[in-house]
Amino acid sequence: MLAEKFRKIRGLSWRVMDGIFKNMWDYKFVPVEIIARDSGVEEHKVEKVLKSLSDEKLIELKQTEYLGGAFTFLGLSLYSLNRFVRRNVVTMLGEKMGEGKESMIYNCMSEWGEAVLKFHKVGYPSFKKVREKRDYGDLHYTVLMVRSAKNEFNALKKLYGKVSVPKPYGWEGNAVLMELIDAKELYKVKLENPKDVLNYIIEEVREMWRLGIVHGDLSQFNILVSQDGIWFIDFPQAINLNEIESDEELKMAEEILKRDLTNLVNYFKKTYRLYVDASVVVDEVLKSH
Numbered sequence: 001m002l003a004e005k006f007r008k009i010r011g012l013s014w015r016v017m018d019g020i021f022k023n024m025w026d027y028k029f030v031p032v033e034i035i036a037r038d039s040g041v042e043e044h045k046v047e048k049v050l051k052s053l054s055d056e057k058l059i060e061l062k063q064t065e066y067l068g069g070a071f072t073f074l075g076l077s078l079y080s081l082n083r084f085v086r087r088n089v090v091t092m093l094g095e096k097m098g099e100g101k102e103s104m105i106y107n108c109m110s111e112w113g114e115a116v117l118k119f120h121k122v123g124y125p126s127f128k129k130v131r132e133k134r135d136y137g138d139l140h141y142t143v144l145m146v147r148s149a150k151n152e153f154n155a156l157k158k159l160y161g162k163v164s165v166p167k168p169y170g171w172e173g174n175a176v177l178m179e180l181i182d183a184k185e186l187y188k189v190k191l192e193n194p195k196d197v198l199n200y201i202i203e204e205v206r207e208m209w210r211l212g213i214v215h216g217d218l219s220q221f222n223i224l225v226s227q228d229g230i231w232f233i234d235f236p237q238a239i240n241l242n243e244i245e246s247d248e249e250l251k252m253a254e255e256i257l258k259r260d261l262t263n264l265v266n267y268f269k270k271t272y273r274l275y276v277d278a279s280v281v282v283d284e285v286l287k288s289h
């Protein structure tokens with residue numbers, strides 16, 4: 001369905017979307033005039049294109065003193081896909097692998113062979129609330145999707161090679177392209193050696209902390225397991241300790257690490273009757289930074 005919609009979009013529409021993408025950080029709804037200025041498409045044509053994209057549910061229009069356009073999730077996803085396609089990084093879109101509240105996942109062919117394209121659907125309130133409060137008032141929600149994708153890509157880049165995560169290939173708009181992992185979520189698997197697995201997971205979380213990353217949404221749903229290994233996925237909420245600017249922020253990051261580890265320990269307790277003291281684990285991990 002995404003591929004079909006993609007094929008129907010004409011060159012002029014991509015240029016208009018370029019104009020919106022360039023300016024979405026500065027305007028909640030990008031004025032026709034600004035789109036025309038940056039896309040080199042005449043204003044009356046921009047208006048026509050916007051209306052037809054709005055009929056296709058790719059763009060949201062708003063008429064105030066001026067007519068402005070913003071992406072929808074679908075529009076932004078198609079546009080992000082196009083940015084990969086233009087670079088010849090993605091060569092073919094495959095099957096939809098899944099869609100939930102927070103993302104839409106597709107299989108695709110890429111420069112590196114078969115890969116996963118993850119389109120981000122949500123933005124998370126930053127844990128740096130005070131500093132970024134200003135941001136949230138007047139940004140369109142699709143800007144936050146882009147920020148989520150960027151945050152996930154950056155965390156994967158920082159971790160890949162040191163912690164077991166899918167190899168990050170690229171980031172465009174709200175989409176992250178990464179290695180396809182052939183494995184199942186932890187909650188779907190019956191482990192034969194739960195104790196070893198939990199210890200390994202704790203060691204990896206410790207390594208992330210050493211590298212300055214807190215996952216932020218660690219659970220049995222975001223760990224993949226197969227005969228070949230264990231992978232951590234789903235990093236849009238990751239915290240980078242290098243970006244922390246106050247003791248208060250560090251405290252928050254520690255709390256989130258604690259929540260991550262406690263979730264995991266509780267899962268192993270509930271599922272495998274494995275009793276590990278979460279607070280001891282947390283202290284040990286904290287010590288290693």
Ligand SMILES: Nc1ncnc2c1ncn2[C@@H]1O[C@H](COP(=O)(O)OP(=O)(O)O)[C@@H](O)[C@H]1O
Pocket residue numbers: 097098100101102103104105116118166178179180181182183185221222233234235
């Ligand atoms: N790199 C990957 N390789 C294989 N499957 C993946 C990959 N990334 C995500 N998935 C699949 O898609 C699902 C959702 O991805 P995830 O990153 O957890 O996003 P969400 O925020 O929607 O939970 C995962 O539970 C997993 O089944």
Ligand SMILES: [Mg+2]
Pocket residue numbers: 221222234
């Ligand atoms: Mg997930």
